[in-house]
Amino acid sequence: MSLDETKSNSESRPRPPYMKPTDITDPNFFHKVVDCQWACPAHTPVPEYIRMIAQRRYTDAYMVNWESNVFPGVLGRTCDRPCEPACRRGRIEDKPVAICRLKRVAADYRGDIEHLMPEIAPKNGKRIVCIGGGPASLTVARDLAPLGYHVVIYDRDASGGGMMRSQIPAFRLPEAVLDDEVERILKFGIETRFNQNVDSLKSVLEEDFDAVFVGTGAPRGRDLNIPGREEVGGNFHIGIDWLMSVAFGHTSKIGKRVIVLGGGNTAMDCCRTSKRLGGTDVKVIVRSPFETMKASPWEIEDAQSEDVDILNNHVPLEFVLKNGKLVGMKFDKVAPVFDESGRRKLVSTGEEPLFFPCDDVLCAIGQENHYPWIERDIGLEFGEWDMPVVDETTFRSTHPKVFFGGDAAFGPENIIWAVQHGHQAAISIHQMCEDIDLNDRPAPNVTLVSQKMGMHEWSYHNDISNDQRYLVPHADKTKALGNIKLEVELGFDEKLAYDEAMRCLNCDVQTVFEHSICIECDACVDICPVDCINFTMNGEEADVRQALRVPALDLDQDLYVSEILPTGRVMIKDEDVCLHCGLCAERCPTAAWDMQQHLHNEARAKHQELARWG
Amino acid sequence: MTYIAKPKFHHPKLPLNDLGLTRRDYEGAMSTLCAGCGHDSVSAAIVEACFELNLPAHRVAKMSGIGCSSKTPTYFLSKSHGFNSVHGRMPSVATGANLANNSLKYIGVSGDGDTASIGFGQFAHAVRRQVDMLYVVENNGTYGLTKGQFSATNDRVSVGRKGQKNAFGAIDLAAMAIQLGASFVARSFSGDKDQLVPLMKAALSHKGFAFIDVISPCVTFNNHIGSTKSFEFVRDHEHTVTGVDYVPHRETITVDYEEGSVIDVTLHDQSRVRLRKLDTGYDLSDQAGALQHIMSHQAKGEVVTGLLYLDAGETELKEKMDMVAAPLNSLGVAELRPGMAALEKINAGLR
Numbered sequence: 001m002s003l004d005e006t007k008s009n010s011e012s013r014p015r016p017p018y019m020k021p022t023d024i025t026d027p028n029f030f031h032k033v034v035d036c037q038w039a040c041p042a043h044t045p046v047p048e049y050i051r052m053i054a055q056r057r058y059t060d061a062y063m064v065n066w067e068s069n070v071f072p073g074v075l076g077r078t079c080d081r082p083c084e085p086a087c088r089r090g091r092i093e094d095k096p097v098a099i100c101r102l103k104r105v106a107a108d109y110r111g112d113i114e115h116l117m118p119e120i121a122p123k124n125g126k127r128i129v130c131i132g133g134g135p136a137s138l139t140v141a142r143d144l145a146p147l148g149y150h151v152v153i154y155d156r157d158a159s160g161g162g163m164m165r166s167q168i169p170a171f172r173l174p175e176a177v178l179d180d181e182v183e184r185i186l187k188f189g190i191e192t193r194f195n196q197n198v199d200s201l202k203s204v205l206e207e208d209f210d211a212v213f214v215g216t217g218a219p220r221g222r223d224l225n226i227p228g229r230e231e232v233g234g235n236f237h238i239g240i241d242w243l244m245s246v247a248f249g250h251t252s253k254i255g256k257r258v259i260v261l262g263g264g265n266t267a268m269d270c271c272r273t274s275k276r277l278g279g280t281d282v283k284v285i286v287r288s289p290f291e292t293m294k295a296s297p298w299e300i301e302d303a304q305s306e307d308v309d310i311l312n313n314h315v316p317l318e319f320v321l322k323n324g325k326l327v328g329m330k331f332d333k334v335a336p337v338f339d340e341s342g343r344r345k346l347v348s349t350g351e352e353p354l355f356f357p358c359d360d361v362l363c364a365i366g367q368e369n370h371y372p373w374i375e376r377d378i379g380l381e382f383g384e385w386d387m388p389v390v391d392e393t394t395f396r397s398t399h400p401k402v403f404f405g406g407d408a409a410f411g412p413e414n415i416i417w418a419v420q421h422g423h424q425a426a427i428s429i430h431q432m433c434e435d436i437d438l439n440d441r442p443a444p445n446v447t448l449v450s451q452k453m454g455m456h457e458w459s460y461h462n463d464i465s466n467d468q469r470y471l472v473p474h475a476d477k478t479k480a481l482g483n484i485k486l487e488v489e490l491g492f493d494e495k496l497a498y499d500e501a502m503r504c505l506n507c508d509v510q511t512v513f514e515h516s517i518c519i520e521c522d523a524c525v526d527i528c529p530v531d532c533i534n535f536t537m538n539g540e541e542a543d544v545r546q547a548l549r550v551p552a553l554d555l556d557q558d559l560y561v562s563e564i565l566p567t568g569r570v571m572i573k574d575e576d577v578c579l580h581c582g583l584c585a586e587r588c589p590t591a592a593w594d595m596q597q598h599l600h601n602e603a604r605a606k607h608q609e610l611a612r613w614g
Numbered sequence: 615m616t617y618i619a620k621p622k623f624h625h626p627k628l629p630l631n632d633l634g635l636t637r638r639d640y641e642g643a644m645s646t647l648c649a650g651c652g653h654d655s656v657s658a659a660i661v662e663a664c665f666e667l668n669l670p671a672h673r674v675a676k677m678s679g680i681g682c683s684s685k686t687p688t689y690f691l692s693k694s695h696g697f698n699s700v701h702g703r704m705p706s707v708a709t710g711a712n713l714a715n716n717s718l719k720y721i722g723v724s725g726d727g728d729t730a731s732i733g734f735g736q737f738a739h740a741v742r743r744q745v746d747m748l749y750v751v752e753n754n755g756t757y758g759l760t761k762g763q764f765s766a767t768n769d770r771v772s773v774g775r776k777g778q779k780n781a782f783g784a785i786d787l788a789a790m791a792i793q794l795g796a797s798f799v800a801r802s803f804s805g806d807k808d809q810l811v812p813l814m815k816a817a818l819s820h821k822g823f824a825f826i827d828v829i830s831p832c833v834t835f836n837n838h839i840g841s842t843k844s845f846e847f848v849r850d851h852e853h854t855v856t857g858v859d860y861v862p863h864r865e866t867i868t869v870d871y872e873e874g875s876v877i878d879v880t881l882h883d884q885s886r887v888r889l890r891k892l893d894t895g896y897d898l899s900d901q902a903g904a905l906q907h908i909m910s911h912q913a914k915g916e917v918v919t920g921l922l923y924l925d926a927g928e929t930e931l932k933e934k935m936d937m938v939a940a941p942l943n944s945l946g947v948a949e950l951r952p953g954m955a956a957l958e959k960i961n962a963g964l965r
Contacts, residue, residue, distance in 0.1 A: 092623045456617045464621040519845045521833065522805060523650045526658035529638070530625045550625045567849060581621050589650025589833040 018538040019561045019572075024512065027446040030598035032558060033575050034508045036099055039086035041420040043444075043602045044068040046083055046099055047508040051460060053102055054501040056494070061106035063116055068602065070139050070185075070419050071164070073177040076104025077489065078168055080296060080414040088507055092530070092577050095469035097503045098492075105497040107177070120188055124148035126433050130213045131198050134162020135415045136406030137215035138185050139422025143605045144429060145188035152209070153190055156197040157248075160186060163217050163407075164415060166244035167266065169273050170485045201374045201402070211401050211429040214388075215422070218407040222366040224261065228319030232361070235326040236319070239270045239364030246273055246484075255359025257281040259329055261316060262364035263293035268300060270362040271308045276484040283356060284310045285329075287346060289336050302488065305474075306481065315346060317353050319361070328357040367412045387411070394438040395425040403428060423604060430605040442603035451509055451595045452585075458595055460509050462582040465502040472496075506580045510598045513571055515562040518592040520569070524584035525549075532574045533584060535565070548574055619644050632668040640665045642692040646685070652804030652830030652845075653683055653752045657690040659807050660721065660750075663814035664691060667862075675711060675718045679704040679733060682759055683725030683752035683830075691721075702733025705740035705749075709931070712745050715941040716932055719818060720747035726767040727757050730785045734766075741794040741823050746930040748817045748824045751787055752804070754832035755843040762835030771915075773840040788922055789908050791825040792901055797928035798824035799904075800858075800921045803848050804831065813921060815860040821882035822930040829917065842917075853911050856898065856920040857890035879926050889921065898924045 022029060032038050036046040045064060052061035065072035079100050087096030126149050130137035133155030141151045153160065160182045164173065186192060198204060204212060221238035223229070229236070235255070239262065245251040258279040260271045263286035274282045284303065286293055290312040293300065304310065314331040321327060330353045334346040369387060374380060381389045381398040388397050390404045397404055405421030407413060428438045451459045473490040474480070480488045492500060524533045531549045538544065544559065545552040552559060557576035564570055585593040620641070628636045640661040645654050664674065674694040676687035680701035687696050695718065699707040708722050729737045729751050740749070755768035762775060769784045788801045798820045802810040810828065817824035829848050831837045837844040842851075863884035877889045879898075889898065897903050904923045911918045938945070 092626060463618040464623065466622060519650070519833075519837070520805060520849075521650045521652065521831070521845055522655045522658070522807065526654050527620065529621045529623060531628065532625070550627050550629075553627070566846075577625055579621055579623060581618070583618070583620065586617070587649045587654075589648065589837075 017540060019541050019544055019559065019570075021563045021570075022558075022560050024448075024560075027444060027598075027600060029558065029560075030448070030508075030510045031444075031446075031600045033510060033578075034598065034600070035086040035088050036083035036097075037508070037600060039082045040069075041082065041417045042069045042423065043600065044083075045508065045599060045601065047504055047506050048599060049106060050097070050099070050102055050501050050504040051506065053105055054461070054498055054504075056109075056498075058106050058109040059111045059113060059116070062110040063113065065103055065106060066113070067604075069416060070142055070422075071135060071181045071415065072103055073107035073181050074135075074164055074173060075415060076100060076102075076107050077173050077177070078164070079103070079416055082416070088505055088577065089503060092579065093468070098469055098472065098500050101472050101489075101492055102497060102501055104491050105494075108491050109494065109497075117184070118146040120146050121148035123150055124433075126150065126210045127152065127208075128211050128213065128429060129154065129204060129207070129209045130215055131201075131204065132162055132214065132216035132406075132408065133157070133160035133182075133192075133194065134215055134217055134406060134418065135164060136408070136418040136422040136425070137162070137213060138182060139419045140213045140215070140405070140426045140429070141188065141190050142185045143423060143426035145185075145190060147430065147605060149433075151188075151190050152193060153186075154193045154196055154198050154204075156195070158195050160192065160194070162215070163240075166247050167240055167269065169243065169246070169269050171272070171276065171480065171483075171488050172269070174485070174487050199373045201380070202378050205378065205401070209401070210433055211403060213425055213429065214397075214402065214404045214408050215406045215418070216408045218367040218369045218412040220368045220370040221363065222368055224316060224363050224365060226316055226318050228321055231321055231324065232319045232326050233324075235359060236361045236363065239266045239362050240367060242362055243269055243273060246277070251277070253277055254279050257358045258283070258360050258362060259356060259358040260284045260362045260364060262286060262366070263288055263295055263310075263312075264364060264366070265295045265299050266367075267362075267364040268295045268303045270364050271303050272306055273484065274360075274362065275306050275308065275481055279360075282308050283358075284308055285314045285316070285331060285356070286310065286312050287315050287334070289313055292344075306477065313346070314354065315348075320355065326358065326361065328355055329361065330355050367407070369408060369411060393424070393441065394428045395421055396428055396438060400432075423602065426605040427603065442606065444603050445601040447599045448510070448512070448596045449599070451597055456586050458509070458582055460506050460595075460597075461502065462506070462509075462580070462595075464505065464579055464581055465499070467499055467503055469503065470496050470500045507578075508598050508600075509580050509582070509595050511560075511573065511578060511580070511582075511584055512594050512596045513560065513562050513573070514592050514594070515565055515571065517590045518562075518565060518571065519590055520565055520567055521589060523587040523589065524593055527583045527587040529581065529583065530577045530579055532576065532578045534572045534574075535567075535569045536572055537568070538564070538570045538572075544572060545574075548572065550574070552576060631665055633670060635665065637661060637665045639693075640671060640691055642687070642689040645689040647682060647689075648758075648832075648834045650833040651682070652754060652828075652832070653686050654689065655804040655807065656723075656750065656752050656810070656828050656830055657686050659804075659810045659814055661690050662807065662811045663818060666811070667815055667818055669719060669818070673718055675720050677704050677708040677711065677720060677722040677747075679724055679728040681725040681728045681757075682754075682832075683723055684728055686752070687721075687723055702728050702731070702736055704728065705733060705736040705745070708747055708749075709740055709743065709745050712747060712931065713937070713942060715943045716746060717941045717944075720745075721818075722747055722749045724749065724751050726751060726753045726755060726765040726787070730766040730787055734785075738790075738794055741791055741796045741825065744795070744797060744822045744928060744930045744934060746821055746823070746932070748814070748820075748826070750814075751825075751827050752830040753787065753827055753843070754830050754836055755784075755841070756832045756836040758832045758835055762832075768836075769842040772836075772842040775835055775838050775841075777840070786908065786912070788825070788827040788918075789905055791823075791827075792904050792908075792923045796825045796923070797822040797925040798921075799923040800825070801827045801829070801917070801919045803829045803852060803917075803919060805845055805849065806852075806919075809854070809858070809919065812858045812860040816858060816881065816885075816887045816921070819860070819881045819883050819885045820924075820926070822928050842915075848917055851916050853916040853918050854920045855893045855896050855907065855918055855922060857892055858921050859888040859890070861886040861888050879924060881926055887921065887924065892920070898922075
């Protein structure tokens with residue numbers, strides 16, 4: 001600082017606008033530091049339950065999940081895992097913590113939870129109907145039934161679960177796991193109207209419900225209109241319909257040579273199911289380059305390990321028939337070309353069309369919403385792409401009593417998004433029934449509590465594990481391919497679960513800085529293993545980011561800025577790769593740094609018993 | 615101190631030096647000093663300086679005596695040689711090591727007790743002989759390891775933690791080094807790495823005895839109001855005579871300085887110390903002037919920091935003794951034991 005003081009050129013002096021001191025009372029600041037929780041649509045407190053798993057508190061870990069994402073057993077196997085690419089561990093070494101697999105551990109090893117279920121309040125006289133029995137509707141039911149609402153669920157199938165049941169093959173999600181988590185909700189006194197297709201919203205509204213929740217998903221698989229489609233007949237199947245037919249036992253065979261069209265997770269489920277129903281030569285043929293396929297990387301890996309070929313950059317041209325029977329398909333080889341605006345176009349390479357022989361074609365090129373059953377004269381407005389107009393915060397349509405959620409609201413997403421939509425719609429429905437403005441959303445429950453237990457003792461394990469990500473064991477391949485119900489992933493055992501859990505950096509245990517007692521001794525700067533702490537002159541954010549010990553170039557990661565210190569400098573911490581090891585707090589002679597757990601529980605439709613969890 | 619080892623993970627974008635190493639590769643074992651000890655910052659500055667100078671750690675020898683300061687060589691450059699000697703005897707050991715193998719860089723780390731009390735005589739002769747080394751004193755004015763008695767560098771006016779008065783005046787080690795003939799003398803502050811790191815880089819590039827007196831507050835026993843070796847006091851009373859930048863010899867000058875505002879001094883290895891003169895009329899090569907400057911500011915209660923004295927032309931011990939240039943440990947039996955004939959010749963010369 002003596003040099004700073006004496007530099008004569010004014011360039012070294014900060015110019016306004018300086019960065020403002022960080023307001024850590026804003027719950028979003030520390031929430032954002034917990035990358036996994038921030039990325040999770042339902043904002044599940046991930047580090048909290050991972051610590052519980054390490055302590056073998058599986059039931060507690062399950063309940064943290066159950067409160068937040070309703071289907072821990074299902075999601076622990078099938079979640080799209082937005083948390084994992086966000087995981088901080090992935091930025092300091094190769095791979096993120098196997099969060100999803102740990103969630104499954106909580107479900108696999110939990111004890112009895114009956115006594116932990118919310119008490120069901122006496123009926124409040126309000127009646128809610130959910131159309132569709134999938135994750136969004138079940139979440140609405142789970143949140144509202146304990147408050148005393150009478151909830152009715154319609155589904156066209158014989159049991160609840162929706163797409164979780166009809167589209168996710170049993171070798172990825174055993175029926176018993178799904179049944180357990182669906183039944184648990186139905187036991188809250190839900191009136192089920194299964195095996196009933198709703199073909200008129202108007203008639204449902206006439207039954208005088210207090211609110212209608214539409215959670216019908218995106219039930220229509222996209223068709224492929226190319227030459228030969230009309231004539232191809234019974235050897236062409238829409239992927240999601242075919243998977244449903246397999247799930248319900250209507251289909252148990254497929255030809256030896258199968259072409260699966262599409263590059264998403266449905267395509268992966270189709271090809272792996274084909275391998276189990278007699279397909280020996282199964283090819284996934286996708287228009288786009290391999291790298292931009294929509295399927296999750298782990299699902300692609302699993303398909304490939306089951307000897308499914310994936311051919312990219314092939315656009316289907318026509319179905320080839322011989323004597324009225326499908327014998328194969330022709331494809332045009334393409335290459336991605338980017339225009340000036342960066343938009344991608346798939347341009348033909350001009351090669352001869354390629355022919356691939358096949359016996360069956362499964363078409364998994366996308367899903368669509370379809371609302372023939374909603375009358376257009378009931379005050380429910382439809383907008384672009386013939387989708388209902390739905391408020392993104394309240395999930396209310398333009399009809400005051402009708403709410404949408406899950407894939408039904410804004411098009412195909414995934415289970416965890418459906419759950420979050422369900423939570424939000426439940427809040428809206430509850431507030432509507434209580435005459436509270438729907439836009440007045442309840443605040444999350446946030447606490448920030450010191451974890452200091454002694455001079456150098458913390459209530460969390462701050463000694464970072466150096467282990468690499470553990471692979472989850474798989475069932476023997478021959479056995480797995482021979483039995484469509486045999487779950488492929490075996491899940492972590494307790495030892496593997498512990499070791500994997502220890503890789504978690506506890507990003508919810510925050511470094512909290514109290515400027516008024518800092519003596520600027522630099523001890524924290526010296527000890528920080530990842531150079532995220534700086535004492536420097538304040539300035540404009542872009543300049544400050546460049547001037548740090550290691551420039552903070554990831555703009556998605558915030559800087560933690562202190563009030564001005566006695567030397568005129570400020571403390572600036574780049575949150576990007578902080579290990580949350582607590583060494584800054586251990587080295588601090590004045591306890592200006594403290595490690596405090598930021599526990600963030602999303603708001604739910606309010607209920608005493610549920611409030612215990614959030 | 616901390617109880618867990620520093621995690622091995624480092625920032626993925628941490629820069630590499632010419633040897634392909636990160637700053638983290640120059641660290642040592644986990645420090646067991648008190649949390650916030652200035653000495654840990656001095657260790658960090660040594661790490662930073664060695665990293666930036668691209669020094670291969672295995673060509674460095676760390677020498678120390680006894681005391682909190684003398685524990686610190688364990689906490690930096692874990693791949694270097696080291697010798698933890700008897701209390702106050704580091705200068706002798708360093709002198710011997712230096713004569714045996716002058717191809718290593720020697721970093722001596724000592725404290726105010728180790729240097730200004732028990733090892734004072736040893737220190738004086740290492741300076742006088744121009745042993746080629748960087749000698750760092752981590753000066754906190756207190757005997758920390760024996761629970762906070764005044765050391766010989768504690769200022770007369772500086773009171774103890776419980777208000778005890780200090781009966782004796784202080785030894786100013788920087789002034790002493792200048793007087794004894796050190797060719798590179800600086801003073802700095804553990805809380806100011808912007809100043810300390812360039813000084814260390816220059817000192818490590820200097821040939822001869824380079825001395826840095828680093829005021830390094832003891833957070834446990836000497837960081838209270840009334841102490842003149844506290845973080846707060848030093849910050850408030852620091853007076854920098856010369857701003858120092860270190861310019862490696864390969865680097866060309868890119869910044870335009872106003873004419874006359876900077877002086878470059880070329881060191882032995884062709885790197886340069888760039889001095890931004892802050893006190894007009896201050897002459898770095900004037901021993902008497904430097905001493906007077908230190909003392910006049912001291913009288914005003916100020917702590918003079920920066921590069922205080924530099925004689926880049928001075929020779930070091932081995933040259934002074936006209937010794938063979940090669941390290942002694944690289945010589946073979948034939949050179950080291952010239953045999954009876956040579957002995958006879960020497961004996962004959964004495965008759």
